[in-house]
Structure formats: structure tokens, C-alpha cells
Amino acid sequence: xxxxxxxxxxxxxxxxxxxxxxxxxxxxxxxxxxxxxxxxxxxxxxxxxxxxxxxxxxxxxxxxxxxxxxxxxxxxxxxxxxxxxxxxxxxxxxxxxxxxxxxxxxxxxxxxxxxxxxxxx
Amino acid sequence: xxxxxxxxxxxxxxxxxxxxxxxxxxxxxxxxxxxxxxxxxxxxxxxxxxxxxxxxxxxxxxxxxxxxxxxxxxxxxxxxxxxxxxxxxxxxxxxxxxxxxxxxxxxxxxxxxxxxxxxxxxxxxxxxxxxxxxxxxxxxxxxxxxxxxxxxxxxxxxxxxxxxxxxxxxxxxxx
Numbered sequence: 001x002x003x004x005x006x007x008x009x010x011x012x013x014x015x016x017x018x019x020x021x022x023x024x025x026x027x028x029x030x031x032x033x034x035x036x037x038x039x040x041x042x043x044x045x046x047x048x049x050x051x052x053x054x055x056x057x058x059x060x061x062x063x064x065x066x067x068x069x070x071x072x073x074x075x076x077x078x079x080x081x082x083x084x085x086x087x088x089x090x091x092x093x094x095x096x097x098x099x100x101x102x103x104x105x106x107x108x109x110x111x112x113x114x115x116x117x118x119x120x121x
Numbered sequence: 122x123x124x125x126x127x128x129x130x131x132x133x134x135x136x137x138x139x140x141x142x143x144x145x146x147x148x149x150x151x152x153x154x155x156x157x158x159x160x161x162x163x164x165x166x167x168x169x170x171x172x173x174x175x176x177x178x179x180x181x182x183x184x185x186x187x188x189x190x191x192x193x194x195x196x197x198x199x200x201x202x203x204x205x206x207x208x209x210x211x212x213x214x215x216x217x218x219x220x221x222x223x224x225x226x227x228x229x230x231x232x233x234x235x236x237x238x239x240x241x242x243x244x245x246x247x248x249x250x251x252x253x254x255x256x257x258x259x260x261x262x263x264x265x266x267x268x269x270x271x272x273x274x275x276x277x278x279x280x281x282x283x284x285x286x287x288x289x290x291x292x293x294x295x296x
Contacts, residue, residue, distance in 0.1 A: 002157065003154065003155060003156055003240075003244070004155045004156070004157075004244055004248065005156070005157060005240060005241055005244045006157065008244075028246070028247065032241070032242050032243035032246055033241045033242070033243050034241055034244050034247070035241060035244070036241075047243070090251075092247055
């Protein structure tokens with residue numbers, strides 16, 4: 001059995017293959033990366049940027065009294081989508097970020113991966 | 122000018138029973154498995170190495186233990202100057218190739234993890250925190266078993282106190 005990071009990386013890699021995603025990063029809400037696929041993707045920068053998005057989401061929640069945010073997506077004019085999925089494990093707020101090609105479905109696969117990460121934790 | 126006085130707690134050397142040590146070993150083994158970190162050290166706040174994991178020379182491990190304890194002691198004093206409470210301290214020494222993340226556990230021991238840049242800091246931080254909680258419980262058991270141990274506290278006082286003391290001593294010796 002590998003380290004937790006290796007197990008997370010395998011889960012992300014499987015998801016990327018199944019969904020034909022360009023990259024995936026698993027990080028803490030404060031911007032510290034946990035795992036990425038491909039291995040040497042710019043995970044530190046992505047995790048830090050996504051943490052900024054998380055701050056914005058928290059402000060929206062507070063100010064507009066929205067329910068807990070489950071996902072934030074940023075869509076480019078070519079249809080490329082940066083998806084941030086939010087979940088918690090053992091009191092840690094975790095973000096799963098996926099870079100998906102235009103018109104690519106992602107909800108089912110990211111849900112499966114979130115379940116897998118929770119199981120592996 | 123008013124006199125001020127600073128408290129310095131003399132650190133306790135950690136003492137574990139065989140049973141508690143087995144729990145500590147299990148906790149560290151789990152941490153090695155979770156993080157994949159090549160070297161883990163558990164030291165007490167006096168700088169004594171309690172136990173280590175990974176391929177590290179014993180002398181190097183002992184030297185590291187003392188240096189890490191010194192680093193934590195300095196950080197505790199920095200933080201005391203800036204804030205009043207120091208429930209625990211995390212230190213990260215980061216270089217290009219490897220990093221050392223260390224955390225103080227219940228003000229008694231310091232858990233340090235050395236890892237290469239292939240290991241993500243988030244993983245180290247999360248699983249060190251889990252280990253810190255587990256070690257805190259073990260240390261709590263230790264302190265419950267050794268409740269008769271008296272906490273030693275040392276007070277350092279400023280120059281004004283020294284001056285007044287000198288003055289009084291001079292008065293006494295004049296007669």
C-alpha cells in the first residue's frame with residue numbers, strides 16, 4: 001500500500017482517464033496541495049488560486065445567505081471549464097479541482113472520486 | 122520605571138512507559154505510512170531524541186533533535202512577544218529539495234517530519250495534525266500517571282530589580 005498521497009494521485013489519474021480531463025488537483029481550503037494528476041502539474045499555483053475562489057464563495061454564502069456551496073465553475077470562451085468541488089473529511093475542508101475540455105460531463109465522475117477520496121482518507 | 126518580570130518554564134523531559142511507547146511507535150508508523158515521509162523524529166522540548174523513523178544516522182538525528190528543540194524554544198519566545206497564548210506551534214523549514222515540518226505536542230514533545238519536494242505539504246500537514254492529536258492523548262495519560270511531578274518555573278527579572286537588590290545589599294554591608 002502506498003502513502004495517502006499516492007493513493008489520492010491514483011484516484012485522480014483514474015478520474016482524468018475516464019473523463020478525459022486535462023488535470024485534477026486535490027487541496028486543502030487554505031491552498032495547500034494534497035495530490036495532483038498529472039504528477040507535475042502546477043498544483044501549488046492551482047491550489048492557491050482555488051483557495052481564493054473559496055474565500056469568494058464563503059463571502060457569497062455569508063452575504064447572500066446561500067446554502068453551502070457544492071461547486072464553483074469558471075468557463076472559458078472556448079468552453080474549457082475549471083470545476084471546483086467542495087467537500088469535508090474529518091473536519092478538513094477539501095477542494096477537488098478539475099480542468100475539463102469543452103462539453104465534457106464531470107459531475108458523476110467527480111462525485112465518484114470524492115467518495116473514493118473519503119474512503120481512502 | 123516599573124519593574125517587569127518574565128516567566129520561563131523549564132521544559133520537562135518526556136518519560137513514557139513501555140506501553141505508552143508502544144502507542145507512540147504505532148502512531149509514528151501510521152504517520153510514515155500516511156505521508157511516505159523518509160524521516161520522522163520525536164524529540165522532547167529539552168532536545169533529547171525520543172524515537173526516530175527512517176534512514177537517518179543516529180548522531181545526525183540527535184543533533185537535529187537538539188536544533189529543532191532550540192528552534193521551537195526560540196519561536197515560543199517570539200510568539201510570547203507578539204501574542205499571549207501559544208497553544209501549539211508549527212514550524213516549516215523549506216529548501217529547494219526537501220523540507221522539515223515540525224509541531225509541538227502538548228508543550229512536551231516535538232514531532233518533526235523531513236520530506237522531499239515530491240511529498241505535498243498538504244498531506245504532511247493533515248496527517249501530522251492527526252498524529253499530534255493522538256500523541257496529545259498519550260501525553261495526557263503520561264501526565265495523569267505522573268501528577269506528583271512539580272512544574273518548575275524560573276523567573277527572570279529586569280535590571281531595575283538588580284539595581285534595587287544591589288542597593289539593599291550595599292545598605293546591609295555598610296553596617
